[in-house]
Amino acid sequence: MSAPAARVHGDAVSHRYGSRVALQPLSFDFGGPGVVAVTGENGSGKSTLLRILAGLMRPTRGATSLEVGGVAVPPRERRHHVGLSTPELSFYEEFTAEENLRFAAETRGLPNVQPAVRDALEKTGLSSRAGDRVAEFSSGMKQRLRLGFAVLHRPAVLMLDEPGAHLDEEGKAVVERLVLAHSATGLVIVATNEPREIEVASHRIQLSGRGLDHPS
Amino acid sequence: MPATGSNSAAAVWTILRKECRSEWRTRYGLNAALLFAVASLTAVSFAAGRLSDRTDLLAALFWIVLLFATLASMSHAFVREVEGRTMLLMRLVASPTEIATGKLCFNLLFLLVVEAVTVPLFLVLTGAPPVRWGTFLAVLGLGTISLAASSTLVGAVIAQTRGRGALFAGVSLPLLLPVLAAAVAGTRDMWASNPVASSVRLLAAYAVALLSASLLLYDHLWED
Amino acid sequence: MVLRVLLFLWIAVTMVIALLRAPLVPVLEETTRVLYFHIPAAWLTVVALGWSMINSVIYLVRRDLRADDHAAAAAELGLLFCIGATVSGALWAKAMWGAYWNWDPRETSIFFVLLIYTAYLALRGSIEGEEKRARLSAIYSVAAFVAVPFLIFVVPRMYATLHPDPIINDRGKVDMDPMIRWCFLSMLVGFTGLYVWLQSLRVRVSRLERAAHAA
Numbered sequence A: 001m002s003a004p005a006a007r008v009h010g011d012a013v014s015h016r017y018g019s020r021v022a023l024q025p026l027s028f029d030f031g032g033p034g035v036v037a038v039t040g041e042n043g044s045g046k047s048t049l050l051r052i053l054a055g056l057m058r059p060t061r062g063a064t065s066l067e068v069g070g071v072a073v074p075p076r077e078r079r080h081h082v083g084l085s086t087p088e089l090s091f092y093e094e095f096t097a098e099e100n101l102r103f104a105a106e107t108r109g110l111p112n113v114q115p116a117v118r119d120a121l122e123k124t125g126l127s128s129r130a131g132d133r134v135a136e137f138s139s140g141m142k143q144r145l146r147l148g149f150a151v152l153h154r155p156a157v158l159m160l161d162e163p164g165a166h167l168d169e170e171g172k173a174v175v176e177r178l179v180l181a182h183s184a185t186g187l188v189i190v191a192t193n194e195p196r197e198i199e200v201a202s203h204r205i206q207l208s209g210r211g212l213d214h215p216s
Numbered sequence B: 001m002p003a004t005g006s007n008s009a010a011a012v013w014t015i016l017r018k019e020c021r022s023e024w025r026t027r028y029g030l031n032a033a034l035l036f037a038v039a040s041l042t043a044v045s046f047a048a049g050r051l052s053d054r055t056d057l058l059a060a061l062f063w064i065v066l067l068f069a070t071l072a073s074m075s076h077a078f079v080r081e082v083e084g085r086t087m088l089l090m091r092l093v094a095s096p097t098e099i100a101t102g103k104l105c106f107n108l109l110f111l112l113v114v115e116a117v118t119v120p121l122f123l124v125l126t127g128a129p130p131v132r133w134g135t136f137l138a139v140l141g142l143g144t145i146s147l148a149a150s151s152t153l154v155g156a157v158i159a160q161t162r163g164r165g166a167l168f169a170g171v172s173l174p175l176l177l178p179v180l181a182a183a184v185a186g187t188r189d190m191w192a193s194n195p196v197a198s199s200v201r202l203l204a205a206y207a208v209a210l211l212s213a214s215l216l217l218y219d220h221l222w223e224d
Numbered sequence C: 001m002v003l004r005v006l007l008f009l010w011i012a013v014t015m016v017i018a019l020l021r022a023p024l025v026p027v028l029e030e031t032t033r034v035l036y037f038h039i040p041a042a043w044l045t046v047v048a049l050g051w052s053m054i055n056s057v058i059y060l061v062r063r064d065l066r067a068d069d070h071a072a073a074a075a076e077l078g079l080l081f082c083i084g085a086t087v088s089g090a091l092w093a094k095a096m097w098g099a100y101w102n103w104d105p106r107e108t109s110i111f112f113v114l115l116i117y118t119a120y121l122a123l124r125g126s127i128e129g130e131e132k133r134a135r136l137s138a139i140y141s142v143a144a145f146v147a148v149p150f151l152i153f154v155v156p157r158m159y160a161t162l163h164p165d166p167i168i169n170d171r172g173k174v175d176m177d178p179m180i181r182w183c184f185l186s187m188l189v190g191f192t193g194l195y196v197w198l199q200s201l202r203v204r205v206s207r208l209e210r211a212a213h214a215a
Helices: A046-053 A075-081 A097-108 A113-123 A139-151 A169-183 A195-199 B008-026 B028-048 B055-073 B076-084 B087-093 B096-125 B133-158 B165-191 B197-220 C002-021 C029-062 C065-097 C105-125 C130-162 C178-214
Strands: A006-017 A020-031 A034-040 A061-068 A071-073 A082-085 A157-161 A187-191 A203-207
Touching (some): A006 A187, A020 A203, A046 A061, A046 A157, A046 A203, A082 A139, A113 A169, B076 B133, B096 B197, B165 C130, C065 C105, C065 C130, C065 C178
């Protein structure tokens, strides 16, 4: 099953928290299929950009647009078309991996919950741990669960913020497989500073600026 | 394939089930709420003694105990998400209105469970006169709906601030005072065998007003 | 500058005439003078509340921070006038009826308004981030707007039936002597002018603060 064509576009989008600049003004235009790498120092705004693109945040200035199949998607609807994985994504510790994914699938209203959940668990190598509570997971397994969550609903756009974090070689191979599979027909946006993840990208956004970690 | 135009009712139902299962697995929220409700009820009835003939005071004390129970326990549903850092997960799978409505249903259910324990206990400990069940339950039910509606909206707001329990109580109070007034009047009139129609109408009107405003406001709750 | 001086003169002159030259209302006697301060203060409290809530709605619809400036400024000023009205009302009640507080319907109403203001401002104080603060306090403001008709009109009447009020509240039912009426209206106008001026000052301060931050 292929994902419909997606385009992301940024028009002088920038964001600040109070007096601190989180994202310097940025303009871009990319279309799928393919991989876009977003790189930059810590604090340069990679995560902020992804959150804005995913429709979770309004930028203080400028605007972004996401088009799926030629139709512009307003920020509030983007969660249907975006599969987001970020380090901040946490799951319900008292539930098992399978229960978490099932909750996500049912709430999203996916037509075939069980197959989708099973599929996501297989792709991320979590099938054997599906019945274990997330509280018992290592950080590497939690990261795999994040990836499973992102691909669960077969979105048009995959947005991965530091997908390789906490992962061993096997885990990083999972990431590569997911990215390759998705980028064949859909758009993947990866925020990272890992060379391995950058080199598969066909486009690149380099974020500059002092960002949050440096005093202004 | 991404699911566009998701079925909102199904989403709310799923969230409600998740809340119930979460509460069942951890249970500290309900236990604490029940403990608090019984403790405050005990304190009140112990201090006041048997009040069989003072139904006006009984009505007031009854609703004060329920008010305290609400203020102590209702911020729990959202605080749990914030502390578990699962709000991002929620926001990615459901719209703000679906999330808040699911929590509203849970809060209502939660309050009903707390009341199922507290109300009989209150009637026994204070030696209250016999209750006209139809009227009593109508006032109790409508009052509870407003308590839950107000607490859900305020809880969702407070969970995003630096303030916690005390702020939740202080901010909720203006919204809860109309409920308190009408419910106390209705309960008192029930015991005095006076007509309660006006109190019931008021409670119903307020519940409808709060719920309508909530449905309009839920959409704005989370944007960053 | 000229307007400020004019406003000052207006209020000062009105106050002097009202306190020294205007006759006393029969029932109220010496306490008549309170009505020149107490009622305008109460009036402005309500005006400020309304203005604050309207701007909250405007903010939610348009996300214009200028609306939020107005909502916050109106709430601060409204609180000040509310405290003034409540305290002057309590003093008047003591002089007229012997007790500072009676849960009289009007006293109850003003107290509820005080609660709303303090809750709103406490909420604002606990939120960092301009847009977040504006959005969340606007949500609360709209919810409070639902409660206001119940709090101001319905609930106070309910308590009136619970505790039968032997006190006859004849404020407003007195046929005002023309001089009293003129002084009163003049004071009302003066106070309103005072409020508008303070509001614009406060909003300008907010804007300057924001501009300073952005620089």
